Amino acid sequence: MGKKKGTLFVVSGSSGSGKGTVIGELLNISDKFCYSVSATTREPREGEVDGVNYFFVSRERFEALIESGEMLEYAEYCDNLYGTPKSFVYSQLEKGISVLLEIEVKGAMQIKEKMPEATLIFVTPPSFAALRKRLYDRGTESTEVIEKRLKIALEEINHVKDYDYIIVNNDNEAIKAAEDIILISEGKYNKYTDARQIIKDFIN
Numbered sequence: 001m002g003k004k005k006g007t008l009f010v011v012s013g014s015s016g017s018g019k020g021t022v023i024g025e026l027l028n029i030s031d032k033f034c035y036s037v038s039a040t041t042r043e044p045r046e047g048e049v050d051g052v053n054y055f056f057v058s059r060e061r062f063e064a065l066i067e068s069g070e071m072l073e074y075a076e077y078c079d080n081l082y083g084t085p086k087s088f089v090y091s092q093l094e095k096g097i098s099v100l101l102e103i104e105v106k107g108a109m110q111i112k113e114k115m116p117e118a119t120l121i122f123v124t125p126p127s128f129a130a131l132r133k134r135l136y137d138r139g140t141e142s143t144e145v146i147e148k149r150l151k152i153a154l155e156e157i158n159h160v161k162d163y164d165y166i167i168v169n170n171d172n173e174a175i176k177a178a179e180d181i182i183l184i185s186e187g188k189y190n191k192y193t194d195a196r197q198i199i200k201d202f203i204n
């Protein structure tokens with residue numbers, strides 16, 4: 001029998017949904033998880049490191065990667081291209097390591113089509129107003145870009161029905177919810193462990 005393959009997790013959500021925090025926590029939980037670094041034609045933000053946050057490439061280079069079939073999926077978002085390099089994802093899954101992709105909706109739909117066994121998770125802030133506030137408070141983009149991203153968020157929310165799980169990111173419960181989803185997807189969810197914890201919390 002072959003070695004058990006890793007599971008592919010796709011996490012989407014509008015920028016400012018807090019999905020980055022959820023992913024960061026998940027990667028901390030287990031060393032059997034890894035993050036797929038995407039390629040993008042967007043300019044790096046302050047503090048972003050090439051090869052860590054993204055592979056920052058020119059549009060020509062990106063188009064060459066598409067041409068040579070090296071992208072598992074890709075999409076245009078806010079006038080820039082974003083895509084997932086294929087070989088890294090496949091090699092990790094083969095080794096039994098689960099892979100997390102943080103990608104927007106169009107790319108997620110491509111993954112759903114190509115790899116139906118993937119688990120798709122959508123993270124959303126509790127409301128549009130909360131999202132607007134988060135984006136303006138974060139202050140990493142110009143007003144014009146923020147408004148564009150808010151418009152995309154309104155379109156993207158229509159796709160929640162295409163995802164396996166939806167996390168409303170309004171409090172600390174979001175991370176626990178994400179952990180449970182991952183345990184369920186990997187067939188490791190143990191309701192007895194959970195029940196013991198619930199009883200313990202109830203008594204204390």
Ligand code: 5GP
Nearest residue numbers: 015038074075077082083084102103104107
């Ligand atoms: P940001 O510019 O804020 O880093 O990312 C903008 C959007 O692009 C986010 O929704 C993010 O999830 C998405 N994104 C990042 N990497 C990829 C990728 O490899 N493929 C696709 N389709 N979207 C991506």
